[in-house]
Amino acid sequence: MFGPLDDLHELAFIERPIRRSLKTAEEIDQLTVDEDLNDIERAVYLLSVGQEVQRASVISNLPSLVRQNPAETFRRVVPKVREVLNGAGADIQLAAAASFLTILQDDIILIHTHTFSILKTVLLHLNHRDTVVSSAWLETLLWAISALPKETIKQEVLNPLLYQSQLSHSLQARLASCRILGKVACKFDSHIVKKELLPLARSLCQDEDLEVRACMCRQLESIARASGVDDTRTELLPELVELAGDEESSVRLAAFDTVINLLEMMDSDDRLHIVVPMVMAACEVSSQADEAVVASLSFQFGKLCSGLAGSLSEEQKGRLLQRFKVLCVTGLQTEGNQTDSNEAMLIHNEAMLIRCNCCYNLPAMVVFADSAHFLSELYPSFSSLCSDPEVSVRRSAAAGFHQVVKLLGQNVQLVHKELLSLLQDDALEVRQPIRMHAAFPELLAALLLAEQTVGVSLRWRLHEKLLQRYSCLSRLLPGETLHQNFSPRIFNILTTNKVLPVQKEAARTFCTFLRYNRKQEQRQEMMERLIQDLAQGRSYWNRLRFLDVCETATDIFSRKYFNKHFLVPALELVHDPVANVRYKLCQMLPRLRSSLRLPADKQLLQKLDFCVQKLLCREKDKDVVAAIRKVRIYINITTLRLYYINIITLRLYYINIITLRLYYINIITLRLYYINIITLRLYYINIITLRLYYINIIH
Numbered sequence: 106m107f108g109p110l111d112d113l114h115e116l117a118f119i120e121r122p123i124r125r126s127l128k129t130a131e132e133i134d135q136l137t138v139d140e141d142l143n144d145i146e147r148a149v150y151l152l153s154v155g156q157e158v159q160r161a162s163v164i165s166n167l168p169s170l171v172r173q174n175p176a177e178t179f180r181r182v183v184p185k186v187r188e189v190l191n192g193a194g195a196d197i198q199l200a201a202a203a204s205f206l207t208i209l210q211d212d213i214i215l216i217h218t219h220t221f222s223i224l225k226t227v228l229l230h231l232n233h234r235d236t237v238v239s240s241a242w243l244e245t246l247l248w249a250i251s252a253l254p255k256e257t258i259k260q261e262v263l264n265p266l267l268y269q270s271q272l273s274h275s276l277q278a279r280l281a282s283c284r285i286l287g288k289v290a291c292k293f294d295s296h297i298v299k300k301e302l303l304p305l306a307r308s309l310c311q312d313e314d315l316e317v318r319a320c321m322c323r324q325l326e327s328i329a330r331a332s333g334v335d336d337t338r339t340e341l342l343p344e345l346v347e348l349a350g351d352e353e354s355s356v357r358l359a360a361f362d363t364v365i366n367l368l369e370m371m372d373s374d375d376r377l378h379i380v381v382p383m384v385m386a387a388c389e390v391s392s393q394a395d396e397a398v399v400a401s402l403s404f405q406f407g408k409l410c411s412g413l414a415g416s417l418s419e420e421q422k423g424r425l426l427q428r429f430k431v432l433c434v435t436g437l438q439t440e441g442n443q444t445d446s447n448e449a450m451l452i453h454n455e456a457m458l459i460r461c462n463c464c465y466n467l468p469a470m471v472v473f474a475d476s477a478h479f480l481s482e483l484y485p486s487f488s489s490l491c492s493d494p495e496v497s498v499r500r501s502a503a504a505g506f507h508q509v510v511k512l513l514g515q516n517v518q519l520v521h522k523e524l525l526s527l528l529q530d531d532a533l534e535v536r537q538p539i540r541m542h543a544a545f546p547e548l549l550a551a552l553l554l555a556e557q558t559v560g561v562s563l564r565w566r567l568h569e570k571l572l573q574r575y576s577c578l579s580r581l582l583p584g585e586t587l588h589q590n591f592s593p594r595i596f597n598i599l600t601t602n603k604v605l606p607v608q609k610e611a612a613r614t615f616c617t618f619l620r621y622n623r624k625q626e627q628r629q630e631m632m633e634r635l636i637q638d639l640a641q642g643r644s645y646w647n648r649l650r651f652l653d654v655c656e657t658a659t660d661i662f663s664r665k666y667f668n669k670h671f672l673v674p675a676l677e678l679v680h681d682p683v684a685n686v687r688y689k690l691c692q693m694l695p696r697l698r699s700s701l702r703l704p705a706d707k708q709l710l711q712k713l714d715f716c717v718q719k720l721l722c723r724e725k726d727k728d729v730v731a732a733i734r735k736v737r738i739y740i741n742i743t744t745l746r747l748y749y750i751n752i753i754t755l756r757l758y759y760i761n762i763i764t765l766r767l768y769y770i771n772i773i774t775l776r777l778y779y780i781n782i783i784t785l786r787l788y789y790i791n792i793i794t795l796r797l798y799y800i801n802i803i804h
Contacts, residue, residue: 167205175219361401368412479519651674673709
């Protein structure tokens with residue numbers, strides 16, 4: 106009963122925290138800055154006495170200050186930033202790391218002194234206790250290394266690196282040492298790399314923590330390329346072989362990836378005696394390994410097979426091909442065997458990634474297996490990937506389809522079924538890559554030649570069906586390709602072919618191409634050609650064809666587009682000197698009238714009525730007169746029906762308004778009812794209060 110009063114009390118309680126959250130005058134004064142200060146002075150002032158949010162804003166805006174005035178920024182602002190960072194929270198630390206990284210990436214520093222200044226700041230906070238902050242500073246340091254001379258790197262980065270890579274330091278510090286080591290290797294010659302960096306790299310490869318071993322293993326590629334082929338064979342390759350036999354799968358995987366990336370630096374003996382046994386063992390182990398390890402192997406598979414093709418026996422090639430076939434169907438046989446939904450989803454995603462990687466490696470595997478053996482060795486896997494239940498896998502297969510086609514050469518007919526399947530796929534993202542890459546010149550030329558061959562024959566029914574099939578090209582090929590290769594040919598058929606069914610099918614195909622062309626200038630060009638060559642053509646035959654095009658356009662285009670581009674040129678044919686054209690127009694008038702809606706198309710309706718009146722008053726051909734009289738009756742009935750529909754719609758509109766007003770009246774009445782109840786309660790409260798007052802007086 107007290108609902109409205111309780112709601113008022115709740116609103117009062119909600120209002121109090123809002124009022125308390127407003128800034129006081131003193132707080133506003135603290136946030137106010139003198140407008141006469143320039144950008145540098147304002148930044149120094151806010152970093153000195155501003156609040157934390159203002160300091161964070163200045164630090165985030167540091168790249169803009171450097172672009173405007175680098176010398177003053179590094180002389181006055183950067184030292185203040187360094188002071189603020191001492192003891193600052195994670196937000197300011199991350200903002201500073203991001204700003205310095207942006208300055209380095211944009212290459213807006215002109216002298217090494219400024220880079221050295223950033224380096225000193227980065228090194229101070231590199232070992233921050235927060236791992237997120239430490240990682241941000243590490244990324245900034247790696248960019249700074251690229252811009253610094255090697256003397257500075259050796260003194261400021263390399264010497265501390267030797268110290269913090271020891272086991273006594275934290276895991277975070279040792280991981281940072283691995284990444285820094287891989288980055289600085291390219292800055293020094295092979296002698297320094299061998300003398301100072303290789304011992305440190307070997308030490309980190311033997312670290313007790315698996316994350317450090319895996320991280321250092323992935324940096325060995327950079328060190329190997331900096332040290333040269335000879336030192337790689339003697340110093341690093343044995344280390345990689347040892348890591349490839351590590352007890353942890355992530356370390357073995359890192360070693361495996363590094364070896365594959367360094368294949369070009371190995372001679373045939375190393376590949377035969379070291380890499381090939383490692384690869385065969387990895388393929389055997391991966392069949393029982395977790396999906397993440399298999400996913401990485403699947404991504405490198407094509408590169409691996411291409412690099413080892415000259416060092417493998419036929420039996421080993423067969424084992425690798427068999428392993429690839431298994432990867433192509435990963436996860437398809439085990440769907441639904443998992444009870445845990447989260448585990449099942451994770452395994453499903455990993456399996457989908459493996460099959461996508463197989464699509465990526467298909468061209469390399471075609472070369473590895475030899476295109477002559479494609480049908481027996483790889484076609485089942487290729488067909489399976491092209492019809493995979495996952496859209497992302499089919500999209501990957503479509504993206505590399507054109508490369509497979511080029512490799513097959515004269516055997517391209519083997520993948521005809523898969524091409525049609527991908528072109529007719531329900532998912533647009535599958536059709537898009539094959540439309541972009543697979544607008545094969547040979548295929549386009551064959552399609553055009555087939556149409557020309559059928560066109561000169563007497564088999565017009567076959568010609569009609571062929572043009573009907575061509576309309577689907579609008580959803581398969583890019584609009585530019587259609588406009589340049591097919592639209593001119595279809596328009597030529599429309600204007601020159603003498604068989605009426607073929608002409609009508611050509612009109613439908615041309616309108617379909619126009620409908621799905623996304624470039625406005627090309628659509629305008631096609632419309633202008635229809636108007637100039639058909640609607641305004643010298644031959645009455647072409648003007649009749651324009652009315653056929655209009656009849657087709659009403660089925661393909663929207664009502665608004667048809668009224669804007671086709672209706673007026675069609676109505677202008679009322680002045681045509683040939684009676685057959687006017688007769689055809691009379692037959693079209695009911696269809697044209699049905700595309701109009703009042704009141705939006707009032708002017709077009711007036712033009713259509715003028716056309717009817719002109720034919721009724723001035724037409725002399727008896728067939729045209731008979732046709733326009735029939736059409737006039739139909740148009741009048743249609744107009745009358747629309748009139749009654751509008752009246753009914755208007756009445757329903759007024760009924761809705763009246764209903765809405767009654768609804769509001771009921772709401773107001775209900776509110777007055779509550780007000781009366783509250784007033785009555787207050788009246789009774791006053792009476793009770795008065796009675797208590799008299800009782801007190803009597804006592």
